[in-house]
Amino acid sequence: MILDTRARRRKQSTNSTRIGTWWHIQKRLILSLIIAFVTFIVVLFIPAITSLTDVHLRIVLSPQWSFDLFGAILPAITGIVFFVMSLWILRFSVIRYGALFCVSVTSILVFTSVERYSFSNVAVIEPVQVMSFLMSIIVASIVFAGGSSSKKSKTGLIMKLKIAKRKYLLALLVMSSCFPLGSLFVDISVGNALSSFVGHYVGGAGLNDGIFISALISPLAITCITASIIVIQEFLKNEKKKL
Numbered sequence: 001m002i003l004d005t006r007a008r009r010r011k012q013s014t015n016s017t018r019i020g021t022w023w024h025i026q027k028r029l030i031l032s033l034i035i036a037f038v039t040f041i042v043v044l045f046i047p048a049i050t051s052l053t054d055v056h057l058r059i060v061l062s063p064q065w066s067f068d069l070f071g072a073i074l075p076a077i078t079g080i081v082f083f084v085m086s087l088w089i090l091r092f093s094v095i096r097y098g099a100l101f102c103v104s105v106t107s108i109l110v111f112t113s114v115e116r117y118s119f120s121n122v123a124v125i126e127p128v129q130v131m132s133f134l135m136s137i138i139v140a141s142i143v144f145a146g147g148s149s150s151k152k153s154k155t156g157l158i159m160k161l162k163i164a165k166r167k168y169l170l171a172l173l174v175m176s177s178c179f180p181l182g183s184l185f186v187d188i189s190v191g192n193a194l195s196s197f198v199g200h201y202v203g204g205a206g207l208n209d210g211i212f213i214s215a216l217i218s219p220l221a222i223t224c225i226t227a228s229i230i231v232i233q234e235f236l237k238n239e240k241k242k243l
Helices: 002-050 069-089 094-113 127-147 164-194 210-242
Strands: 057-060 066-067 200-202
Touching: 002 127, 002 200, 002 210, 057 069, 066 069, 069 094, 069 210, 094 127, 094 164, 127 164, 127 210, 164 200, 164 210
Parallel strands: 066 200
Antiparallel strands: 057 066
16 A cells, blocks of 8 residues: 555656656747747737827928927937947947848838738738838848857846847847838938928828837837747757657
8 A cells, every 4th residue: 555655656756747847848939939929919910009099299300301209209219229239239240230221121112012911800911010020030040140249248247148038139129220220211211202392201100100110010020030930949959859
């Protein structure tokens, strides 16, 4: 009877150990899947949510130029701050950032001419969402492929982070500055050329403007792509263990 009890306890302990080991191995995979799915859904619905708002605060600089606080100025400020942080604190390459900025501007010029595709009365796929995911894939690929010199970071706290977290932080800063600033550049240059005689209102749609939305969904899109990369890495790692 005593031996049976000991054997039962040993078996229960073994089972709990296996469950704990399985959760420890699969934890990153499961959490990354959840994060990728949630951020993907949020990015899809953000334009539909912001379309319910109609908030503007126009700041007139001259008869030819005016800027919206929400649609242009706030995204510009955050984009410049993230740009400085990515280059000065995490030491991202200026050349690589310039290349990503050019890709961002080119993709915006191409996709802004694409019509909206409505799949239902609720979800609407817009060019800004497609561009955010494409840009996130490019940014994450460059950063995770070794495009980061963040080992020379000026901040000791960042140096204590693991490499994957440090690269995610760098990709987050680069994406959150490159995409909104690229949108702002296109709005100023192309919009001014089209409305040179009547004046140009940069970010005129306020909270519903493409510049503001690009700043809003950039960190979510790069988080979704980064989580997807981690999912692939964990899956490949588990497959190697099986072999």
